[in-house]
Amino acid sequence: MSHVFPRHTKANPPVAVAGDGCYVIDSNGKRYFDGSGGAAVSCLGHSDPDVIAAIKSQVDQIAFAHTGFFTSEPAEELAELLISNAPEGLARVYFVSGGSEAMEAALKLARQYFLEVGETKRHRVIARRQSYHGNTLGALATGGNAWRREPFAPMMIETSHISPCYEYRDRRSSETAFEYGQRVANELEAEIQRLGPENVMAFVAEPVVGATSGAVPPVEGYFKRIREICDAHGILLILDEVMCGMGRTGTLFACEQDGVTADILAVAKGLGAGYQPIGAMLCSAKIYDAIENGSGFFQHGHTYIGHPTACAASLAVLQKLTGGLADQVMPLGNLFDAALRNAFGQHPNVGDIRGRGLFRGIEIVEDRDTKAPFDPKQGIHKALKKATFEAGLACYPMGGTIDGVKGDHILLAPPFIMTEAQIGEVIDKLKLALREVF
Numbered sequence: 001m002s003h004v005f006p007r008h009t010k011a012n013p014p015v016a017v018a019g020d021g022c023y024v025i026d027s028n029g030k031r032y033f034d035g036s037g038g039a040a041v042s043c044l045g046h047s048d049p050d051v052i053a054a055i056k057s058q059v060d061q062i063a064f065a066h067t068g069f070f071t072s073e074p075a076e077e078l079a080e081l082l083i084s085n086a087p088e089g090l091a092r093v094y095f096v097s098g099g100s101e102a103m104e105a106a107l108k109l110a111r112q113y114f115l116e117v118g119e120t121k122r123h124r125v126i127a128r129r130q131s132y133h134g135n136t137l138g139a140l141a142t143g144g145n146a147w148r149r150e151p152f153a154p155m156m157i158e159t160s161h162i163s164p165c166y167e168y169r170d171r172r173s174s175e176t177a178f179e180y181g182q183r184v185a186n187e188l189e190a191e192i193q194r195l196g197p198e199n200v201m202a203f204v205a206e207p208v209v210g211a212t213s214g215a216v217p218p219v220e221g222y223f224k225r226i227r228e229i230c231d232a233h234g235i236l237l238i239l240d241e242v243m244c245g246m247g248r249t250g251t252l253f254a255c256e257q258d259g260v261t262a263d264i265l266a267v268a269k270g271l272g273a274g275y276q277p278i279g280a281m282l283c284s285a286k287i288y289d290a291i292e293n294g295s296g297f298f299q300h301g302h303t304y305i306g307h308p309t310a311c312a313a314s315l316a317v318l319q320k321l322t323g324g325l326a327d328q329v330m331p332l333g334n335l336f337d338a339a340l341r342n343a344f345g346q347h348p349n350v351g352d353i354r355g356r357g358l359f360r361g362i363e364i365v366e367d368r369d370t371k372a373p374f375d376p377k378q379g380i381h382k383a384l385k386k387a388t389f390e391a392g393l394a395c396y397p398m399g400g401t402i403d404g405v406k407g408d409h410i411l412l413a414p415p416f417i418m419t420e421a422q423i424g425e426v427i428d429k430l431k432l433a434l435r436e437v438f
């Protein structure tokens, strides 16, 4: 009997024993193409020799040193490389062990910033419905996913949720994409007025929405309007790039494509590419300086912040990404998108194919014309997960009811080292699975 506390107590998952490029191999020798990089994690595949060598070399020198006493060479070098490639204004990096920790640190840093500058009433967070920002209590409260939140609601900080920017589902036929984006962005202004701007600390959003809706990019102008509203009221913009960052959408940071920058930005997943658990929170000089000129101490911390081995792995990853690999994501993503459209664009149960770079979503519907979703009781996403997995494709079908909105989608986030031939393999496996389910 296993003593591991599994994700699903009734599941009996295969045992992963080896990695080979884009493939995970189980104990029976079956090979799975990692079509979602776990959850948009394994951007370099599973056997990158340079990252493995960097980890070995760091462990040989020193595996861990506590940041209460020391900094480390890999942490310093990684922070420098991240900041030199980050959107304008981001100046400092705080390393943590994953995405939820990065978001948690972001919320606490935002609050402490306002205390340092004497705007002590500011504590309210506004985020969006159908969003996910992590599973620790602060990050969970920020996310707009009723099902995830409900059991823990009495333990949560109060957060407001406005509409997401989800063109396929929510744009009215009477408005252009741009008008739609402005309308939903303006909900932020209305919510700030309702709460009183002096009480609002931050707006939180994922530039390209990952797990909750399946690689949904914003419409043009949406984030510029959001930025404008935040600036008009002195509110911090926290961008969650835990899933969509680190080259996934074709630029190192997803927000670059929307022409905005964040006050605080969270990354994780692709930052360590799965070789080590690591996340990071990047913040502006304005925020860092307020702490430095004030208390001089960010009242937060975990044992493993700035973990040298995790930073060494991540440095090797980032050197590859900035050394040319991230530049290949956009063209490869365009090929992938074209192949998906060619294969499934006319499928009666495919409502939408979308995304950026190697971050692609397929929305599954019962009726293409009306966009009617399947009844969640049918468990379409579960059937898709089973069928794709049996076909040897690990991808990320999600669905059911999220924040009252029904729907199913498949999230694809393959490794950046995927070849054109492997695009064909993914398409063939998806075809098999869709044929099996429908």
Ligand code: PMP
Pocket: 039, 098, 099, 100, 101, 103, 132, 133, 134, 135, 206, 210, 211, 240, 241, 242, 243, 244, 268, 269
């Ligand atoms: N934010 C987003 C957008 C995510 O997709 C996730 C993980 N799926 C998180 C935060 C939380 O990250 P982690 O699971 O590493 O805590």
